[in-house]
Amino acid sequence: ERSREVQAYLSMANVMAVQRLLYNDHGPVHSRIVAGVALEMLEILLEDGFMPSVVKDNVGDEEDARLVVMMGAYLHDIGNAVHRSYHYVSGVALAARFLPRILRKLYQDPFKAHRITTEILHCILSHDENVMALSMEAGITKVADGVDMAEGRARMPYRQGKYDIHALSALAIRRVEVTRGEPKKTPIRIIVDMDNEAGIFQVEEVLGKKIKTSSIAHLVEVEALRRGEPFRVMRF
Template sequence: MEQEYKYEVGVKLIEKTLPESDKVRKVWELLTTDVEVQAYLKMSNVFAVQRLRYNDHGPIHSRIVAGSALAIYKILTEKGFKPSVVADGVGDWEDSIIVTLMGAYLHDIGNSVHRTHHPIYSAMLTDRIAEKILSKIYGISEKAYMLKQEVMHAVFCHDEAYNCLTFEAACAKIADGTDMSSGRARYPYRAGKNDIHALSALSIERVELSPNGAKPLTINVYMSNETGIFQIDTVLGQKIATSGLAPYVEVRAYVKGKLFAVRSFETTHVIRQS
């Protein structure tokens, strides 16, 4: 019987999706209390929001994406998808969740250096941060270094210019695209930015993740007007198309509660499921 549940993307989602695992919860605690991590996230917003008038790329965005990534992970694994970390013998299910969580939370820290080439800077900064955090869980071990590389891959591949090669990276990447409701756009809009990016984002009222649809993952986007479709096609859609999971994802857009559009996104790359 199909499970009747859905997850609303937002700051509280991580509280629902963080598993009852001491190891995973310790990683979450380390991420959210680490001075270096939090400084880089704050500086990401100094560059992105204050200097470039982009939307939120800081601590709140990272928290939202982490919660969304774990929700996507849960929905798809309950549908039978096997994480790459497990399938390829790199680690177990807990390790896989940790990779997803860290990749989602750290993906944008490179904005603290520059928006241009930020996926590269994000991966570079993640190198030391992931080693520091993972060593507190796994010690100085081969597994810690192997998982660090998985996290760096997830961080690097969050940008639509790069294809994800792992399930964990794909969950983090799609999750990044789901943080597109009006709250994320309020800062640049208040600063005077009123282009199609800001206006379309302001029209999005909420985003929900659901297993109850024609495809394994359904993303429901509720909008106040039709301009929000721009966000779906140019932001979320590109993330899905390069995630490696595009054939399994459907986006349903609603305007004032009525179905407005259904989107699926083509891809040339699909992550192996075996």
């Protein structure tokens, strides 16, 4: 948040995505939302007894897992500052420039700092729906990214004249909420409240595709509502 370099990248991500491509928000607000949602999902899984990959693979402890999720989620879209195409790759290149400098302030052990760096870079790379997430932390980051699809995020491109199915379906989403689901089975429940059926496109084509390659799909259930009334329950 205080790094002018990071904020410059996030600012340029919106220049590229919103102003030049008429996409929805990919800047600082989106980054904060995704980071908050990701941490919330991680806490649900921790309280339900699931072990983060960072802990399971002896890279670090639960606090390190929280750091990986927070930083991976906050930085996942910075590659848009270069170009939308392959932004998950250019995001890794940008983050690799400054993450070692930041993590050296947090870890006395350079070996551990480098390992944590790669975990964060993995979150950035695998947030794309076509890249399989290989850690719980990366999967959480990916799903949290898909959760930020409520109408407010689509208003800017819509006002600039974008009327395709992506903009219109996003405008149909009233509210998205992450709640506790069924313990030990599908502990994460994502509730999506829509104005109309157009919102299903967002659920299936955006959120659903990310869940499928998240490596935590078996832990996530999506409940779609239409104006507050039950519409469909989905697993991906």
